[in-house]
Amino acid sequence: MTAAVRRAVVYTILNSGGGRAAEAEVTLADGTVGCGSAPVAIKPGAREARRSSGLAVGEPVPAAIASEVAGLARTGATDQAGVDGWLADRVDRLGADVTLAVSLAYARAAARSAGVPLVRHFATLAGTHPAFPGLLAAAVSGGIHGGSGLPFQQIMLATAAGPPSRTVPAVMAVYRRVEQALFDAGQASGYSASSGVVPDVDGAAAVFDVVTRAIADAGVDRDIGIAIDVAAEHLHEDGGYRLGGRLVKAADLARWITELTDRYPVVMVEDPFVASDRDAWVRLNGKLRERVTVLGDDLFATNSRYLDPALAGGVLLKLNQVGTLTATVYTAVRARESGMAYAVSHRSLETEDTAVCDLAVALGANWIKVGGPRRGDRVTKYNQLLRLERDTAAWAQ
Structure with missing residues (x-):
């Protein structure tokens, strides 16, 4: 055409x-x-x-x-x-x-x-078969997004791939419980830019406990796991990583992340280190790959020339990191050819544009990162996914 x-x-x-x-x-x-x-x-x-x-x-x-x-x-x-x-x-x-x-x-x-529908148009450009992704929904926000004592940028709810009519209600059930638990206990100070609850608690363990309990109480522990966005670039300082009052080495951070994956139902870890700590990436990816996807965001910056499956098992795709649809699609295709997972992502300061939803479905992405289900800039993404399911007959050819 x-x-x-x-x-x-x-x-x-x-x-x-x-x-x-x-x-x-x-x-x-x-x-x-x-x-x-x-x-x-x-x-x-x-x-x-x-x-x-x-x-x-x-x-x-x-x-x-x-x-x-x-x-x-x-x-x-x-x-x-x-x-x-x-x-x-x-x-x-x-x-x-x-x-x-x-x-x-x-x-x-x-x-x-x-x-043709946009999702079909995207799939034709990419040469892919559309399928609904899993959700990565921000439940709790820390780091530069939260201004709280939680060093990690996001603690997310991760669903398996499936129709939004199933994944969205499951996320909502858990998110409400996390929200209620933190606010009722006076342990929340509001919402982040990505609509995750900003906690006011001592230590990361308390946050992981709340989220894990909410998943169990909602009865969806077989359907939802936890994803961690470490956002290590924002923790990096003097060759180490700032975790509250401590400055730790990459090996110490890797040890803590591994302990969290052993203790909690963690299925994905995003950006655990800065790009220059290549050895740490390789070691953690090799250690966790059988049960946890290590995902590169700032590591790869949606740029195909940085992709390396030895460093991470997946790539986060953010369209504005490279500035065009074609470059983003090319990175997704290269990742798939390399056996890597890929997730399409929103950004912290969003608009009403929902192209990320059409693209995630068109690519058959493993996940779509959409923030928490609060406020219009995030809810519009959830609603577009629901509309795409409702209109499946129009694009699923």
Whole structure:
């Protein structure tokens, strides 16, 4: 399918933190219009592409950005690969959030022009068979997301892959129990950007106890496990890792993580170390791989050139880390060919855009990371997954 661009324009909208986000609108030669917007991180990883500068809500988009994006209509690009190739050459100048917004806007316009659902369009681009992923739902938030004594960024509920009509209620049942237990005990101070409960407790063990008990009390211990986002880049200090008042070595952190996986129903550990601690990655991945997926986020930054199954058993895919749909899909395909798991992820400062849901289903991802089921910026992702199940007949060909 070919679809030439007639017009491309960028705007600014609000993100879930009240800051600004890039939104793009692309009009094809046949008059079909598509729109896309891009989330951003509270604190981007060292390896991910930079975001734009100069955008502000209520103010004109800087002329240099507006002019460059408008130039897409003069390139002659007529498919996603052509559009994204042009955008990839400009990520450093435009910012990955701007290029991603344009990339998603073009994808939506192309899907509408072809008369196919977005999830089917994504699957065709990737050469994959759609399937519903498991959920990674933030239950408790710490680290830079929580401002609490919990060093880890997220303690998540991890379901097996399956229809949202089964996985969403299971997550809700556990999340409510975690929420109630912490708030009723006066041990919660609110919600994080990702809608995980921010705990006010002494020590990580108390948090893991609450979550494990909630899973058991909900009667879903066969369906839900625990996933840990260590977010080690944000703990790294002076060659070690800051865990509260202690500075520990990679080996000490690995030992603690292993103890947690022995004591609690942990099925996934994300970013346990910084990228430079390669030996620690290899050792932990080798030790846990038979029962726990070690997942690389900042380690791989959704960039296929960093992928290495010896370091981690899976990769987290964040579209704005590389700035285009094509680059994200390519990394997913490479991961699958290498026998690695992959999960599609939201970001901390989100928009209403639900393309991550369509992409996760299109790729048949192992998981989709969507935050906790509170507040509109996260709930809209849950609702899109439920809609995709309801409309399965339209795209499951």
